[in-house]
Amino acid sequence: MKPEPNPSEPDLSRRERQIMDILYTLGRATGPEVLAHMVGSPSYSTVRTILRILERKGHVKHVEDGVRYVYLPAVARETAKKSAIQRLVATFFDGSAKAAAAAFLDPSASKLSEDDLQELEAMIRKYREGSGA
Secondary structure: OOOOOOOOOOOOOHHHHHHHHHHHHHOOEEHHHHHHOOOOOOOHHHHHHHHHHHHHHOOEEEEEEOOEEEEEEOOOHHHHHHHHHHHHHHHHOOOOHHHHHHHHHOOOOOOOOHHHHHHHHHHHHHHHHHHOO
16 A cells, blocks of 8 residues: 655655656656756666655655656645645744745845735735635
8 A cells, every 4th residue: 555645744855855856847757767857967776766765755656658667746746835835934934924924025035026026915915805804
């Protein structure tokens, strides 16, 4: 029985995160295709081992295409993104979304254009209208 995907699992190694980024970008890939996109030139056996580990953890699944295994993320990118943001806010901002948003607005941390700020204002307005706030 395969484990349920656990997008909230924070313990992915640097290589595991790199492979997940590649799979999210490509949508699906074979071991050699993943290897071709990797930085740092790991061996093919290293890539295959990490793919198996990611599959065991529930982050990746595979389908057989003839004799090839084609790997794809087991969790939708949106689900993984939301989980990552929740972990970020919990870990670095004591659970405060306001503090996280303030960090992005800090000019020394990021450079937001006037268009970016207007889009953020529109998002906040839309959120307020939708939530009844």
